[in-house]
Amino acid sequence: EVAKAFINHFYSTLDSNPSALAGLYQPTSVLTFEGTKFEGPEAIMKKYCDLGEVAHNVPMLTTEVQMSVNAQSMLIFVTGQLKIGATGNPLLFSQVFQLVSTGPGAYYVHNDMFRLLY
C-alpha cells in the first residue's frame, strides 16, 4: 500500500538520484541523521547527497506502519541493511518516517530519523 510504495520510492531515489528527494520534504520537515538535525528540503537533500555512494537492500527491508492520531498521517518504521561505497560491508540501520497527507494520494515527509545500528 502507500507505505510500501513510499519506501520503495524513497530508497531507490536515495540510492540513485538523491537530489530528487527534495520534493518529498517541506520547509517544516526535519531530519535527524545519526543525531544531527537538518531542517527543510534543501538542507535535508544536501545531507543525503553528501552521503556519497550508498546502496540500501530494498527487498529485504522490514517495514512497519501505524496510522497517526489524525488520519492524514502515518508512522513508518523501517529496518534493514545498507552498504556504503562499492565494497562496504552491510550495515544494519533503522529509520522512522512520519508521512503527512496534503491531498488524495499525496504525501510529504514531515519527520525523518535515521540511525545506524552497531
Place this chain on the structure above:
Amino acid sequence: KGDSMATRLHLAASIMLSLALHVVSTSSLSSCEGGHVRVFSCLGGQRRDKSCLKDLSALVGEQPTLRLRGGSDQQASNFEEIGKAFVSHYYSIFDSNRAGLQGLYQDMSMLTFEGEKIQGAAAIGQKLTSLPFQTVKHEVVTVDSQPAAGGGVLVFACGNLKVDGSENPMKFSQVFCLMPLQGVQGYFCYNDVFRLNYG
C-alpha cells in the same frame, strides 16, 4: 493496611505522576507513607533510585500518566526533554514492573511488537506482561526526538536489552509517538513500534 493502600492509590491517581524538570514541592503529600515523599523527591531530583521507581509503579494503579512541567507553549520546544524523560521513565518501569506500563497507553493506542499489532491499553498491557521472560534490562544508547505533526512528539530509541540475566545483549529499536493528554498536562503513548535487530 488495605485502607492506607486505597488512599495511596487515590492520591496517586488524582495527582498523577510528575517527571518534573525541577524539584517538586510535595510537603502536602508527605502526611502519607514515606513511599510518597521518597518517590516524588526522587523523580524531582537527579537521583535515579531504582527502588523509588518500583514503589511508584506499585503505587500507581489507576492512572500512571507521564506528566512534565512547563506550559503548553513550551511543549513544542521541550520535545527533546520530553523524549528523553519518557524513554527513561518507560524503560525503568519496563525493567522493574512492566504491568505499570499500561497506564501510559489509552484505548486508541497502538503497539506493533515484532510485527504483531495490538490495540488499546488493556490489550497492550496484557501483551507486555505476558512476554516470555521474568526479567529484562534495557540499556538505551540513542534517543532522537522530533515534534510530530498534530502536536505530538516522535521519539526513536535504540539500544540493547538482556533477558533473564543473559550475558548476550540483543539490539532493539523502538519508536513512540507521544500525544498530549486532553484537559491535563502530560502525554500518553499513541503509537509504539518495537523491533529486535538481528545483525
